[in-house]
Amino acid sequence: MIERRTLLCAAAAAALAGRLSPAEAQHVHQNHAAAAAQAGGAYQPRVFTAHEYRTLRLLAGMIVPPENGQAGGVEAGAPEFIDTLASGSERLADIFTGGIAWMDSWMRADSGTAFADAPPVRRSALLDLIAYRRNAAPALNPGIAFFDWARRLVVDAWSTSPAGYEALGYQGNRGMTVFQVPEEALRYALQRSPFRER
Amino acid sequence: MxxxxxxxxxxxxxxxxxxxxxxxxxxxxxxxxxxxxxxxxxxxxxxxxxxxxxxVPTDYPHRGAGDKAETYFGREDxxxxxxxxxxxxxDEEPYTTAPGTDFRWFxxxxxxxxxxxxxxxxxxxxxxxxxxxxxxxxxxxxxxxxxxxxxxxxxxxxxxxxxGTKEGLRTAPDGEFLPPPALRVHEHLVQRACRSLNIPCIPSxxxxxxxxxxxxxxxxxxxxxxxxxxxxxxxxxxxxxxxxxxxxxxxxxxxxxxxxxxxxxxxxxxxxxxxxxxxxxxxxxxxxxxxxxxxxxxxxxxxxxxxxxxxxxxxxxxxxxxxxRYLTDTAGYSLRGHVPALEGMMKHDTDGYSGGHVYVPWWLLEDKKRDFPRGYHIEIGGGYGMPQVGSFHGVCRQHEGYGAPLKKAILDQYGCTVGFAGRGEMIPNGQSYCEIDPGVVDRWGIPVLRFHFHWSDHERRQVAHMHETFASIIEAMGGRVLGERRPADAGQRISRPGEIIHExxxxxxxxxxxxxxxxxxxxxxxxxxxxxxxxxxxxxxxxxxxxxxxxxxxxxxxxxxxxxxxxxxx
Structure with a gap:
C-alpha cells in the first residue's frame, strides 16, 4: 500500500511538471486521495502517540481482518475513528491509552517487547486471553475490560463503513415509491419456518 | 411574583x-x-x-457517536x-428525583x-x-x-x-385510514405465529x-x-x-x-x-x-x-x-429472539417506514383469569436496519472473540433478530408525582421539578405476562429467546420510570x-x-x-x- 502511495505521489509530481494531461492528473488525484484514505496514511493522530497508533492499527486488523479482498478494521477507518472520538472524550482516550499501556506491560513480561513488536503468535496469545470473559482473573481483568471497548469500537467502525455495508448486504435508506419485499425472500423464510406449506 | x-x-x-x-x-x-x-x-x-x-454514519467523522463519544457513555436514545x-x-434545565426514586424526563x-x-x-x-x-x-x-x-x-x-386497516376490534377502535404498506418478511412470520396462538396481529x-x-x-x-x-x-x-x-x-x-x-x-x-x-x-x-x-x-x-x-x-x-399528582408513564418491557428461518435469506431493503408495519393490540379484555388489571399492546421490530454505532454490540458481547469468527457471527446474525416491546397501562398511584424542588432553580432562575415514582405490582405482574407472551411468539416462529431471561426476572426488567416518554x-x-x-x-x-x-x-x-x-x-x-x-x- 505504501509503495502504491509513493508511486501515486510520483505521478502527482509528474503532473505538476506538466507531463500528464489535466484529465489524467485529476484521475491520479482521486486515486491518490482514495489510496491515502484507505491506508490511513493521510490521517495525523490527534491523541495517540505514533506507538499507540501503531498498536491501535494492529488491534483493528486483528479484530476485523481483511478477508477475500474485503476491507478489514484498518481499511474501514477504525484507527481514525477511535482517535477522532478520543480527541473529544478524555474518558475514551484514557480507556485506550491505559489499555494499550496494559497490553504493552503484559507483553514485556511475556516476551520482553511492547505488544506491537511481539511476534504475531504472542499477540494472538494475548488476545485469546483477553477476548473472553471466561478468562476473568485479577491479572487479566484490565485487559478484558479494554478489549471489550476495542472490539466494540473497531466493529462499529467497520460495520458502518462502505466495506461493512457491502459485507452485510445493507441496501436501505434509498427511497422507493411502493414498499415491497422480494417474493423469493418471503418464500425462503416461510419454507424454513414452522409455517411451511407441506 | x-x-x-x-x-x-x-x-x-x-x-x-x-x-x-x-x-x-x-x-x-x-x-x-x-x-x-x-x-x-x-x-x-x-x-x-x-x-x-x-x-449515513460515514458522513460524520464520529460516525454518529457524537463529538464527545456520547453514544458510548450512555447517551443512546x-x-x-x-x-x-x-x-x-x-444542563441548563435540570430536574431532581426524591431519594430512592428513579425517573427520566425527556x-x-x-x-x-x-x-x-x-x-x-x-x-x-x-x-x-x-x-x-x-x-x-x-x-x-x-x-x-x-x-x-x-x-x-x-x-x-x-x-x-x-x-392502517379497519378491524372492528373493541380494544383498538378503527379510524379513517390510508392504506397500510406491505409487511416485511419477519412480520409475516410474527403474524402467522400470533395466529397460531390466537393473538391478533394487525397492520399498525x-x-x-x-x-x-x-x-x-x-x-x-x-x-x-x-x-x-x-x-x-x-x-x-x-x-x-x-x-x-x-x-x-x-x-x-x-x-x-x-x-x-x-x-x-x-x-x-x-x-x-x-x-x-x-x-x-x-x-x-x-x-x-x-x-x-x-x-x-x-x-x-x-x-x-x-x-x-x-x-x-x-x-x-x-x-x-x-x-x-397522578403522574404515570407506560410500563415497558422488551425481549428479542433469534429466528433461524431468517438465516441466509437474500438481503433486501426492509426499510418501509420506521417501526413495525404490524402490531398486536390488547386481546385479553374479556379474560378474567389474569393477575393484573388493564392491558398492553406489542410493538414489533426486525429487518436489515441501517448498521450504526452500537448495532452489533449485542453480538460482540454474546460471541466475544475476534477475527474471522467474530465477523462471521456478525454477518450471520444480521437481520435474524426479531424484537418485541410491550407497552402497558400503569394505574396512577399515590407515590408517583412531581412537585417543585424548593432548593433548586434552573439557569433562568425558575424552580425545577422533583420527581417521585413507584411501579406497583400491577405493572410488574403485567410485564411478567408480556415476557411469557413474547417468548411464546418467538418459540412459535421456531426462534429462541435471546439473553438469559427467566419469567421471574421480567418484573425487575420493567422500563425505567419515564423512559417510554408517555409521562x-x-x-x-x-x-x-x-x-x-x-x-x-x-x-x-x-x-x-x-x-x-x-x-x-x-x-x-x-x-x-x-x-x-x-x-x-x-x-x-x-x-x-x-x-x-x-x-x-x-
Whole structure:
C-alpha cells in the first residue's frame, strides 16, 4: 500500500511538471486521495502517540481482518475513528491509552517487547486471553475490560463503513415509491419456518 | 411574583409549547380566525438542515457517536441521529428525583418538540379507556366519553393522515385510514405465529402518508422517520401545523421563550404570561385574553405550580391540590429472539417506514383469569436496519472473540433478530408525582421539578405476562429467546420510570373541582380563560400511545375556546 502511495505521489509530481494531461492528473488525484484514505496514511493522530497508533492499527486488523479482498478494521477507518472520538472524550482516550499501556506491560513480561513488536503468535496469545470473559482473573481483568471497548469500537467502525455495508448486504435508506419485499425472500423464510406449506 | 403590566397590548391567545398539543391549538385557532402567540422554549426548526434522515454514519467523522463519544457513555436514545434537540438531561434545565426514586424526563427544545422524532404510532383510546374506574374499580373515570372525542379523532385522522386497516376490534377502535404498506418478511412470520396462538396481529396505525394527502407527498420508505422527515410525509406539529399556520399571518411564533409564570388579575382570570427570553435572559411579558398551556405534562404542571401568588398560594388551577399528582408513564418491557428461518435469506431493503408495519393490540379484555388489571399492546421490530454505532454490540458481547469468527457471527446474525416491546397501562398511584424542588432553580432562575415514582405490582405482574407472551411468539416462529431471561426476572426488567416518554396525568380533568384541576374541555375549574392542551389532563394512561389523543383533545379544546371567544366569554 505504501509503495502504491509513493508511486501515486510520483505521478502527482509528474503532473505538476506538466507531463500528464489535466484529465489524467485529476484521475491520479482521486486515486491518490482514495489510496491515502484507505491506508490511513493521510490521517495525523490527534491523541495517540505514533506507538499507540501503531498498536491501535494492529488491534483493528486483528479484530476485523481483511478477508477475500474485503476491507478489514484498518481499511474501514477504525484507527481514525477511535482517535477522532478520543480527541473529544478524555474518558475514551484514557480507556485506550491505559489499555494499550496494559497490553504493552503484559507483553514485556511475556516476551520482553511492547505488544506491537511481539511476534504475531504472542499477540494472538494475548488476545485469546483477553477476548473472553471466561478468562476473568485479577491479572487479566484490565485487559478484558479494554478489549471489550476495542472490539466494540473497531466493529462499529467497520460495520458502518462502505466495506461493512457491502459485507452485510445493507441496501436501505434509498427511497422507493411502493414498499415491497422480494417474493423469493418471503418464500425462503416461510419454507424454513414452522409455517411451511407441506 | 410579577405584576401585570397594564400598558402592554393584549394578545388573543398565548399558547405555551409547540408539540402535538400546542401545534394543534395553533393550527385550529388560527383557522378559526383567532390570533395566536406561540411560545417555544427551544429554537427554530429548519428540516432541510436539522433532519438527518438521509445521512449515513460515514458522513460524520464520529460516525454518529457524537463529538464527545456520547453514544458510548450512555447517551443512546435519539442521541445524534434523532430529530433534533432533545435529551433526558439538560444542563441548563435540570430536574431532581426524591431519594430512592428513579425517573427520566425527556425534553425536546425546538419548534415541534418531540413530534419531530416520535414513533408516529397513532392509536385511539377505546370506549372503556375513558371509564377505567367503572370497569375495575381502580383509578378514576374521565369526565368525557369516547363519543365526545370520536369526532375529533376523525378530524385529526383526516387532517394528519393515518395508515392502517379497519378491524372492528373493541380494544383498538378503527379510524379513517390510508392504506397500510406491505409487511416485511419477519412480520409475516410474527403474524402467522400470533395466529397460531390466537393473538391478533394487525397492520399498525401510523401517522405516515402511504398516499399523498392534504398537499403532502407520500412516504418514500427510507426507514428513518425518527430522524425527522424532510418531505413531511409523517406527522410532526412543526411541519404539518405550525409552518402552515404561520402562513395565515395570524400566528406569531416566539422561540427561545421559556415561560416563567402565568399572572392573574383580581378576578382570578389569567391576564398575562411572563417568559424568559433565553437569548438575553430578560423577563418579558405578554398580556392576553386566554392562555393554553401545552408545554408537556410535567412542564405544564411545573409552570402552574410556579405561578404562585397571594391569591393562589398553591399555584394556578390548583385549589384542589392535584397539580403534579397522578403522574404515570407506560410500563415497558422488551425481549428479542433469534429466528433461524431468517438465516441466509437474500438481503433486501426492509426499510418501509420506521417501526413495525404490524402490531398486536390488547386481546385479553374479556379474560378474567389474569393477575393484573388493564392491558398492553406489542410493538414489533426486525429487518436489515441501517448498521450504526452500537448495532452489533449485542453480538460482540454474546460471541466475544475476534477475527474471522467474530465477523462471521456478525454477518450471520444480521437481520435474524426479531424484537418485541410491550407497552402497558400503569394505574396512577399515590407515590408517583412531581412537585417543585424548593432548593433548586434552573439557569433562568425558575424552580425545577422533583420527581417521585413507584411501579406497583400491577405493572410488574403485567410485564411478567408480556415476557411469557413474547417468548411464546418467538418459540412459535421456531426462534429462541435471546439473553438469559427467566419469567421471574421480567418484573425487575420493567422500563425505567419515564423512559417510554408517555409521562402524563399531572393536571388532570374531572367533573369534581375538589379532585381535579380541569373540566372536560381541559379548562381550569379555577380560571375560565386558562386551558391545558398536552397530556397533562389525561385521567388514565391506556395501552395506546398518547399523541393522537393529545391532538384530538387539543382540537376539541380549541373549538371550545373559539366558541367562548365568539360568545364574548373570553
Amino acid at each position: 410579577f405584576h401585570v403590566q397594564r400598558s402592554a397590548p393584549v394578545h388573543d391567545v398565548v399558547v405555551i409549547g409547540s408539540g402535538a398539543g400546542g401545534g394543534t391549538v395553533a393550527d385550529v385557532l388560527t383557522r378559526h380566525g383567532v390570533k395566536v402567540t406561540l411560545l417555544e422554549a427551544g429554537g427554530p426548526l429548519n428540516p432541510a438542515r436539522d433532519y438527518k434522515e438521509h445521512k 435519539f442521541g445524534f441521529w434523532g430529530a433534533p434537540n432533545g435529551y433526558w438531561e439538560m 425534553r425536546s427544545r425546538i419548534v415541534g418538540g418531540r413530534t419531530n422524532h416520535y414513533g408516529r404510532i397513532t392509536l385511539r383510546f377505546a370506549d372503556y379507556d375513558f371509564k377505567p374506574y367503572s370497569m375495575d374499580g381502580l383509578g378514576s373515570d374521565w369526565p368525557i366519553t369516547y363519543g365526545d372525542v370520536a369526532p375529533y379523532y376523525d378530524k385529526v385522522d383526516r387532517f394528519i393522515g393515518v395508515c 396505525r401510523m401517522a405516515i402518508l402511504t398516499k399523498a394527502h392534504n398537499g403532502r407527498p407520500a412516504c418514500h420508505y427510507c426507514g428513518q422517520c425518527g430522524r425527522g422527515c424532510v418531505t413531511a410525509s409523517n406527522y410532526s406539529s412543526s411541519q404539518v401545523q405550525i409552518f402552515p399556520a404561520l402562513k395565515t399571518g395570524r400566528l406569531t411564533l416566539i422561540t427561545h421563550a421559556m415561560a416563567r409564570e402565568i399572572l392573574t388579575g383580581p378576578d382570578g382570570r389569567v391576564a398575562a404570561v411572563s417568559y424568559v427570553d433565553k437569548d438575553t435572559r430578560e423577563v418579558k411579558q405578554i398580556r392576553c385574553r386566554a392562555v393554553v398551556v401545552a408545554a408537556s405534562a410535567c412542564e405544564s404542571a411545573r409552570l402552574l405550580l410556579n405561578s404562585k401568588s397571594p391569591r393562589h398560594p398553591q399555584g394556578l388551577a390548583n385549589s384542589s391540590g392535584v397539580v403534579g 402524563l396525568g399531572t393536571v388532570r380533568m374531572g367533573s369534581d373541582p375538589g379532585t381535579s384541576a380541569l373540566n372536560g374541555y381541559s379548562q381550569a375549574h379555577d380560571h375560565p380563560n386558562l386551558f391545558v392542551a398536552d397530556a397533562a389532563p389525561f385521567v388514565s394512561n391506556p395501552d395506546k400511545n398518547p399523541t393522537l389523543t393529545i391532538c384530538a383533545l387539543a382540537w376539541r379544546t380549541s373549538d371550545y375556546i373559539a366558541e367562548l371567544m365568539r360568545k364574548g366569554e373570553i
